[in-house]
Amino acid sequence: MLDFIRRHSRLLMILLFVLGMPSFLFSVVADQGFSVTEDRIATINKQNITQSEFNHSWTNRLHELRTSQGANFDIAQVDTPAAREAWLNGLIDAMVIQETAIQDKFSAPESLVRQTIAQLPQAQENGRFSMDAYNRFLTGIGASALQYENSVRRNEAIGLVINPIADSVVMPAKTVKALGDAMSEERQVRLRWFNNEAFINGIQVSEEELSKWYEENKTSFEIPEYVNLDYILLNQEAAVAQVNTPSDAELESYYQSNIRRFSEVERRHIRHIQVDTLEKAQEVALKAKQDPTQFEALAKEYSLDNGTKNTGGDLGLLQRGQISTIDEAVFTPKETGITDPIQLGNNYHVFQIVSIQGGTVKPFAEVKEEIAKEVRLQLASDRFATMATDLTRLAQENHDSLQAIADALGLKVQQVDGISRSGLLPKAQAGAKAALGSEVERFFTLPRVREDVFSAEMFTQGLNSGVIEASPAELLVIRIRDKVEKHIPPLAKVTQQASFMMLNEKAHALAEQTGQKVLEQAQLDQTQEGFGTAVGISRFTTNLPEALLNQIMTAPVDKLPHYIGLSVNNAYVIARIEGVTADKQDLKDLFTQYQAPMLDVVLGNEVSKDFTANLRKMHKVEILPLAKTLLEEEQQ
Structure with a gap:
């Protein structure tokens, strides 16, 4: 039990997968009915689950996972015999629970139906139920209000069979304490x-x-089945390679149009003293010119600007436009020093130009290479968009060869080896062109790539893939060059x-x-x-x-x-x-915060599984031999 708690993260993922199944399965069972008798893989009383029905529901489940996980979805890790078996058992359990609800006349009260609909996320606006949003939801799923309410009523009635069992389970306090003591030691x-x-x-x-x-x-030493691939890669580098370097005249024109980007703006360190009369301003200016080192002290004594007087009137490093009202006063003088009094509004200011950082312009020759690279990248961006459109079209038109696509786009067909269903093989197994450890490894670790490689279209029929988006600026088209069967290499x-x-x-x-x-x-x-x-x-x-x-x-x-x-x-x-x-506080806090709340859920799930197993005994459940073949067949 302690090992179970310590490894709770992995087990909770499995638990959440199982707990997430019933509502989806109930709708599948209710909508499809599982009434076809051909290719049966399981029977529950007089109802059947057929191969096509199982495949349809499992495909939908994989689509759900692919949508929710995006690029992280790895079908090789999900579409396994164990996962398929769990899904089939979930389908059977759902039908058993539904049969129990029908036979024992479970009925959801209207209040529960209304509460469930009111909490529907698609029917919420600003955190509250909205009839307009609810009607839009019904329109979206193509159902009337009565149809959807009946569906909710049916599912809630089914939930009443087992949910009270799970919800009523509480881990005994003595057990929780014993576990807490053990975990906090x-x-x-x-x-x-x-x-x-x-x-x-x-x-x-x-x-x-x-x-x-x-x-x-x-x-x-057994090496699993793997494939070697040909591939075309369209990326920024490929697009840049097809863009000519602009002429010197074009680069210089670009330089002149963007001259400010290659210039350093003049900046001046400025201090000021603000007073309210011209006479006082003239007095301050005279004292400052006689001894410029006293300017900060004069600012602290005379300045009416409370924001700067305590820092010696310091305005910091300024460039034109930052304080536009003083630009003429502080940027007109050619050298550092003290200005005459300047009237700004109802006040007078004396400025000290402490230092001048002169503006400079980088010559064209110095930035020519930088500009050429920048211009080529801009041109390559347009070229990439055009090539991406052409690549998509050509991939749709050419299924049996990459060379025609590569020739049309001026790209190279490249090679990479050692891609198995579960990952990439090391160079020792796949050879010098192994994807693992290569510059292109990241492309072939993408679950989407391996999913396409071992799809029926590519692996069985030998067709090209479609365009695979490794990133918005990296597009692949791949083709199986050869297949290597599972084998044990000789000692040599x-x-x-x-x-x-x-x-x-x-x-x-x-x-x-x-x-x-x-x-x-x-x-x-x-x-x-x-x-x-x-x-x-x-x-x-x-x-x-x-x-x-x-x-x-x-x-x-x-x-x-x-x-x-x-x-x-x-x-x-x-x-x-x-x-x-014993009873170390930080460990006890970890247990109390993260593990103790799970115990009731875990125990409730175990009790629910036992309860469902007993329900299965009450109904005529039979898993037929065809199910074994279906569950264990290789992914395609």
């Missing part, structure tokens, strides 16, 4: 690792040993890999043997010599192998220190448990 642990790599040096492997080991372990092709694996296996045996001897000695003398720094470990710890964490957290702690040893991946590790902190 932290153990102080020192670790000592015996890594395989420390034992590899000195191990010798003969050809005979390696050959024998390979024969015993050859299945671990995997000698290096096999040698490493065998050496690692022998090294692991030595690491384990050495570690066990150290463990025995440590248990005798209770030493901590050779162990790392003590760290706090709890069931929330995620950076340790799962088996090691379980051993640490379940080991007896009535007598400390306590030592345990365990063989893990590529190492043997000894853990020295030397302290226990």
Whole structure:
């Protein structure tokens, strides 16, 4: 149970997938009726689920997931025998629950129907139910108000069969406390690792040993079925390559039209003193000219501008137009210094030009290369749009070859290898043109690409793909060049890999043997010599192998220190448990905030599954042999 709670994230994803099924399934069951008798894969009482009906509902489900997940949707991870089996069982459970609702005359009250409709997201405007929005929703689905209300009534009645069971389940308080206590316990642990790599040096492997080991372990070298591809890539680089470099005259014309972009505007550091009479302004100007270093002090003494007087009248670095009313006064003088009094509105100002950062213009020769690149990119943008339109048209017209498309657009047909249904194969398996690790790897890791590659059109019929949008500025068209069946390569092709694996296996045996001897000695003398720094470990710890964490957290702690040893991946590790902190507050907060609220949901789901299983026993449910073939067939 504790392991279940610790790994709740992954399990909750599965749980949410299952819990998300009923409402969709009920509508499928009700709308389709599952009444056709041909190609039956399951029967429930006198009703049937046929192969075509299952395929239709499963295809709809995949479409839902594709729409919600977008580019992250990976059909190879979703369209699996286990997922199909779960979906079929969901269909059966939905029909069983529907049969129960009909037989036992479950009926949803009108108040529940009205409440459900009132909470319909499509019928909301500004957070409240809107009859206009509701009518638009009904028009959109092509149903009358009566039809939709009957549908809601039917689904709510079905929900009354099982929802009260799930909603009424509460995890016992003692169980919640016990789990909370376990999850909030932290153990102080020192670790000592015996890594395989420390034992590899000195191990010798003969050809005979390696050959024998390979024969015993050859299945671990099996390479899955994969394809090698030809592809056309249209991107910015391809479009730029088809754009001529503008002439010097064209570039200079562009330079003159955008001269301000290649210029640095003059800026001046300005201070000022604001007074209310000309006489006082003249007095201040005279004192400032006699000793310009006193300007800041004069500003603090005389200036009426409360926003700047305490900073010595500082206006900062200005360029023309920032304070347009003072432009003439502060940008006309050729040199730094103190200005005569200037009247602005009802006040008088004395300005100090502290410094001048002169404006400059980069010469054409200096920016010519930059301009050429910029102009070509602008021209390439138009060229890309044209090529993208042509690529879409040509891909629709040419299904049997990429070369005709490439020739028409002036692109290259390129090659990449090692694309399997589940991912990309390493260079050791796919060869020098492997997509994995190449500059174009990111294109072929896209789930959409692999989905197209193994579609019936491409994989079975040998056609080109359509245009695949890897990004708004990167378009692909792909074609299978050849298929490589699942196979086990001979030892000669995997000698290096096999040698490493065998050496690692022998090294692991030595690491384990050495570690066990150290463990025995440590248990005798209770030493901590050779162990790392003590760290706090709890069931929330995620950076340790799962088996090691379980051993640490379940080991007896009535007598400390306590030592345990365990063989893990590529190492043997000894853990020295030397302290226990119960009821650690930050761990308890994590449990209370994130895990405790899930317990009722998880328990309710388990109880609902048991209840549904009992309902299935009350109805004549039979899964027919054709279902096995349908569920396990390869994706196409």
